[in-house]
Amino acid sequence: MIEEETLVLDLKTKSKQAHAFEVLVNTYKERLYWQIRSIVLSHDDADDVLQNTFIKVYKNIDGFKGDSKLFSWMYRIATNEALNYIKQRAKLQGVSDTDYQNKLVSNLEADVYFEGDEIQLQLQKAIATLPEKQKLVFNMKYFQELKYEEISKILDTSVGGLKASYHLAVKKLEQYLKED
Amino acid sequence: MNKKNKIPFKTPEGYFDSFEDKLMDKLSKTESTIPKDSAFKVPDNxxxxxxxSLKGKLENEPKVISFFPIKKIIAVAASIAAIAIIALNYNWNSSSELSFSDLANTDIEAYFENNDFELSPYEIAEVLPVTNTEYSDFLSSPIESDNLLDYLNENVSDFDELNIDYNE
Structure with missing residues (x-):
């Protein structure tokens, strides 16, 4: 795999930009997709946000200072794009963010790209009840299996704080699943 | 005296070194009620x-992006408000209890607090250099000293007031 520093340099060099961008997209598209999908839930929305994320990366690569890893920088853009997408949609429909997210979860039952059984659907309903930070940490740790150190750089939170959020989230989810 | 030596208890060798692993093992066992597969799928290919499809979208994107640097706008709004307040206060010679400067600043803060610009601080930070920001960066044309004099001429009735320090 191409070295990150070389990739960033190539992305900033006009003649090498197109190829470097393709490498970047190929390297990160799946990981960023799953991060976005865990927030927006529907595939079509995830596709929209993923494209917007890469467009933003492409346009702002000159502003990438290199003081964070390219991976964390892009993950942060993807996360913010997805969260803002949800907020904008909720605003457009004149409902609160929470109501909108509950609606997203109930849409899953009819979603052809969600092949979950009853317990997996319940889990998504349970995740929707978590505060935003816990939701992000849980998805990143449990489903995407990111390391706490990586999550810490992406969300700009201490590892200790993340561990606390994660365990709180797991406890709440188990409680929810047991009660239901 | 070392606290450790005071306590007559011992732990098995390597107990603390392996504690975290054992704890994590136990925690992962307690998570068994949560399914590991999120069940989300993507269309074939x-x-x-x-x-x-990304390439297509990128080609349709306009080349020039205009970006409203919010912090700069806040700074300009605050300075314009400050100038206006000074001018208005002076002309009206107001003795109202409400402080115009307090009111305007809190209004400006509340406005930026309560209105959603659909930009997170991260996004602003990604594109906005925070150092070396000059007012000339966000005003398209510089303020000419003639214009400043004209403004003062029209809006300030007592020039001696402006020169108190100088006259003294």
């Missing part, structure tokens, strides 16, 4: 064809 989605990732294979993603590059093409």
């Amino acid at each position: 989605y990732f294979e064809s993603f590059n093409e």
Whole structure:
């Protein structure tokens, strides 16, 4: 795999930009997709946000200072794009963010790209009840299996704080699943 | 005296070194009620064809992006408000209890607090250099000293007031 520093340099060099961008997209598209999908839930929305994320990366690569890893920088853009997408949609429909997210979860039952059984659907309903930070940490740790150190750089939170959020989230989810 | 030596208890060798692993093992066992598969799927060949659709979208994007630097706008708004307040206060010679400067600043803060610009601080930070910001960066044309004099001429009735320090 191409070295990150070389990739960033190539992305900033006009003649090498197109190829470097393709490498970047190929390297990160799946990981960023799953991060976005865990927030927006529907595939079509995830596709929209993923494209917007890469467009933003492409346009702002000159502003990438290199003081964070390219991976964390892009993950942060993807996360913010997805969260803002949800907020904008909720605003457009004149409902609160929470109501909108509950609606997203109930849409899953009819979603052809969600092949979950009853317990997996319940889990998504349970995740929707978590505060935003816990939701992000849980998805990143449990489903995407990111390391706490990586999550810490992406969300700009201490590892200790993340561990606390994660365990709180797991406890709440188990409680929810047991009660239901 | 070392606290450790005071306590007559011992732990098995390597107990603390392996504690975290054992704890994590136990924690992962307690998570068994949560399914590991999120059950989200993607259409066939989605990732294979993603590059093409992204390329199409990028080509349709306008080349120039205009970006409203919010912090700069806040700074300009605050300075314009400050100038206006000074001018208005002076002309009206107001003795109202409400302080115009307090009111205006809190209004400006509340406005930026309560209105959603659909930009997170991260996004602003990604594109906005925070150092070396000058007012000339966000005003398209500089303020000419003639214009400043004209403004003062029209809006300030007592020039001696402006020169108190100088006259003294």
